[in-house]
Amino acid sequence: MDEDRSTRERILDVALDLFVDQGYDKTSLREIAERMGFTKAALYYHFASKSDILMGLHMRMHNALDDLLPELGNPPVSLGVWERFLDSCIDRLLANRKLFLMHQVNQSAFEKVHNQDHAEEHLELAERARKLFSDPAVPVRDRSLMAASFAAAFITPMMAGRMFPESDLENLGDVLRDVVHAVLKA
Amino acid sequence: MDEDRSTRERILDVALDLFVDQGYDKTSLREIAERMGFTKAALYYHFASKSDILMGLHMRMHNALDDLLPELGNPPVSLGVWERFLDSCIDRLLANRKLFLMHQVNQSAFEKVHNQDHAEEHLELAERARKLFSDPAVPVRDRSLMAASFAAAFITPMMAGRMFPESDLENLGDVLRDVVHAVLKA
DNA sequence: GTCTATATTTCGATAGAC
DNA sequence: GTCTATCGAAATATAGAC
Structure with missing residues (x-):
């Protein structure tokens, strides 16, 4: 076993x-x-199936991020809460670059599997984010800034794996936290 | 004809x-x-084939962006040049959200087709960006900021299609230009 | 330019032996 | 836990009529 x-x-x-x-x-x-x-x-x-392997990797991602979700609290989410949330995510994203890159690159493969296998239970980050960015209780400009900071924080680590030598990755976390801060103050 | x-x-x-x-x-x-x-x-x-249809859409994307590439000039690229380049891209990205979203969601499909069909000729944006972000002649922090601003400018418009009603899209271009500016000053 | 019909291939999945 | 053998489905692509 x-x-x-x-x-x-x-x-x-x-x-x-x-x-x-x-x-x-x-x-x-x-x-x-x-x-x-x-x-x-x-x-x-x-x-049990090929998609079951994909789900196995999906679960790894859940394990890598899910404990941070409570930080978001209940909507509407303020810029301050959002910044602290992204700050926490960044280290996890850098530590699991390949796993997140796999999700990004295979987005279309997941769309089908999602509806099949864990239907309701996924209070997924993506879903939370989508709702958040559409929340009319938050000013449009703030929502745009949240979306942009989300993109910077989540996508840059995935690009980094292909673009930077391993050595340059050490400071990327701090740079990204600066970036998130700068975006949300824009 | x-x-x-x-x-x-x-x-x-x-x-x-x-x-x-x-x-x-x-x-x-x-x-x-x-x-x-x-x-x-x-x-x-x-x-001629299924992948030929994908290539047809790929060419549409080239048409939507390629005339902006000369703005980048020759490496090493300064932060100022990079900012002006992203500024120009943003309107095109917003105007062709679906096309770029298609590329993002189907990244893995393109990796194969690329090597088959247009091998060398693609001085592609992605390729240019990868080389730029790895260029040792540019300080590491600057490269990180360029990558982060790239992510914000390119990904946010694609998310926007799913997240904002059409009406909120009008100002997103200006917000994103503010974001790019803020990131590169960080 | 579009059709019917079919060739060909590849893959996910199952059955049952060891 | 891993094997051989095979099934059935689905898809790309081709041939040739109209």
Whole structure:
């Protein structure tokens, strides 16, 4: 049961690499199995379906961020609360760049899986953000600034993995916090 | 030959909608043909392959931005030049939200098509940006700020289509220019 | 330019042995 | 837990008539 979990996680690691490089749809179970050193059919012992592998990675992302969501409190969200929330997110985003990049690159693959597998239960960040940015109780300009700071905080770390050498990443967190601050004061 | 072009463009319009809503991979030629009012095989008169349709939309994006690229001049790019460049981009991004959203949502679909179809010739914005953000001749902090402002300027318009009513979009351009300015002064 | 019909391929998934 | 073998579905693409 413990060896089992380890194999499961290794499959997820392999899938993460392939899904980032080739995309979810263009990655076949055969390829994943090949890298694992066994056959396609063996995967079905560990995962019920291909989309179940995607869900496994999705859950990793939930684990990486969900405990920060309470910081947002109830709507309407003020600029101050939003800034502190993004501040907290940034370190997690930098630490899990590949995982978030996989989500960004495979957005379309998730749209279908979402409705299938965890339907209601996802008080997802994306959903929360969408509602927040549409909330008429918040001034339009503030909502625009929140959206822009969200984009800067969330997307830059994903670009960074492909653009900066590992060494330059150390200070990126602090720079991004400065950026978020500057945007919300604009 | 002129009727031909019009049908071609209408196919691209239909494909654009479907690729945004369902993703490139999950959209079949059958669906596109159905919306066009003819059959799958007829598409092959207008496009050589499915990925050729994707390329058609890709070219639309080139047309929407390529004339701005000269503004960047030669590397290394200063913060001032970068700001003016993003300023120019923002209106185009807002005017072509759906097209850019399609690219963002289907990133993984493009990675394959790129290497196939226009190999070398693409002095693509993405490529230019990647090289720019890695340029050692530019201070690390400046490169981080350029990446963050890029993310804010390019991603926010795509989010806006899903988040704001059409009426709120009018001022978003000016807000985003303020944001870019604020980030690069951070 | 659009049709019908079909070739071809690839993939996700299952059954059952070991 | 992993294997071989196979099924069935769906999709891209082609051939050739109209």
